[in-house]
Amino acid sequence: MQALAIDIDGTLTRADGSLDPRVIDPLRTWPDPVVVATGKALPYPVGLCEFVGIPVRIIAENGGAVYLADDDLLEFTGDRERAQRVIKRYTDEGHSLGWGSVDFVNRWRETELAVNIDQQLEPLEEIATDEGMRVFDTGYAYHVTAPTVDKGVGLRTVGTRLDIDPSSFAVIGDSENDAAMFDLAGVSYAVANGDDTAKAAADHITEATYADGMLEALEALRE
Ligand SMILES: O=C(O)COP(=O)(O)O
Ligand SMILES: [Mg+2]
Numbered sequence: 001m002q003a004l005a006i007d008i009d010g011t012l013t014r015a016d017g018s019l020d021p022r023v024i025d026p027l028r029t030w031p032d033p034v035v036v037a038t039g040k041a042l043p044y045p046v047g048l049c050e051f052v053g054i055p056v057r058i059i060a061e062n063g064g065a066v067y068l069a070d071d072d073l074l075e076f077t078g079d080r081e082r083a084q085r086v087i088k089r090y091t092d093e094g095h096s097l098g099w100g101s102v103d104f105v106n107r108w109r110e111t112e113l114a115v116n117i118d119q120q121l122e123p124l125e126e127i128a129t130d131e132g133m134r135v136f137d138t139g140y141a142y143h144v145t146a147p148t149v150d151k152g153v154g155l156r157t158v159g160t161r162l163d164i165d166p167s168s169f170a171v172i173g174d175s176e177n178d179a180a181m182f183d184l185a186g187v188s189y190a191v192a193n194g195d196d197t198a199k200a201a202a203d204h205i206t207e208a209t210y211a212d213g214m215l216e217a218l219e220a221l222r223e
Contacts, residue, residue, distance in 0.1 A: 001032055001221055002170040003162070005059070005155055005181055008038040008045065009140045010174030011191055011214050017140070020211030024052050026218050035059060035158050035169075037151045039138050039177050041109040042067060057162075059154030062136055062145050062177050064111030066157045073161050077153070078111030079146040082133055086144045087113050089127045095120055105141065111149065114141040136177040139195060143177065152180030172217045174198055174210075189217035 004027075006012065012023045027034055036045045037059035046067065049056040056069035064078035087097065098116025099105050105114050115124055121135070121142055128135050128144050136143040151173075152166070159166045166184035173181065173190065176197035182188035183201060190202035191213030199205050204220070206213035 001030070002186060003033045003035070003164050003168055004030055004221075005035045005037045005151075005158075005169045005171045005185070006214070007173035007175070007178050008036060008040060008048065009138065010193060010210065011172055012048075012211055014210055015193070019048070023211050023214060026215065027052055027054050030218075033057060033162055033164065035155070037063075037154060037171075037173070037178070037181060039114070039136060039141065039143050041065075041105070041107070043108050057158065059151055059158060061109060061111045061149075062143055063149045063151045063154035063180075064145065066154050068158065068161055071161050073157075075157060076110045077146070078149045079133070080109075080111050080113075082131055082146065083111075083113040083144045086124070086128045086131050086133050087115075089131075090115070090124055093123060093127075095123060112143055112145040114143045117141060136175075137195075138175045138177050140175075150180035151177060152184050155181050155184055170217075170221050172214050173202075187221070189213070189220070191217070 035057045039062045042060040045058045058067045066075045098119040167186045171181045171185035171188045174194040179201035188202045189204045190198040193209040206216045208216045
């Protein structure tokens, strides 16, 4: 079998965003390294790995943060200042990040910023482009991210440190922020609930959605 790089939201979860407990044992028993690759801020996937009971191997913030606990690697890239400039212009125009007064989505973010998908995307994209940044729509948030950063860049960093070529990874995900990993992977699966970009970039599209799709992909990888 192969090393895994696996997305969280939309892939390890149910449709309501909660973790599907059926993914826990398969991740714990997977015989090759498992890397959790997410747009979320670093503390979330660290907690996930610890509570699931797998080694803490993480690509977070869409590749802006890479953390391999056993290999003493914690690396940040991206451009937080430029992301902040985008958000300041966006809020100066009267828009909001959309997380309310306590913003735990961005509180521990080091390299980018995320806006609630219930906020206006078009003005955010216009400002981001003008500032030389890009916006990932993950279906869960709009991420203002440096164009030099994506989960594929993160996978290269992880692969170098673990001495596993990215083309030796199997990758499973659901959204446009996973496509750069799909392009590098040996084999890639978009779950059936995935967006058009993910489905176009993936080698395979599962029949099942969300965690059922992830479990289906793992079954196919075991064959
Ligand atoms: O945080 C998000 O917006 C999505 O996170 P994901 O990359 O784990 O799907
Ligand atoms: Mg996702």
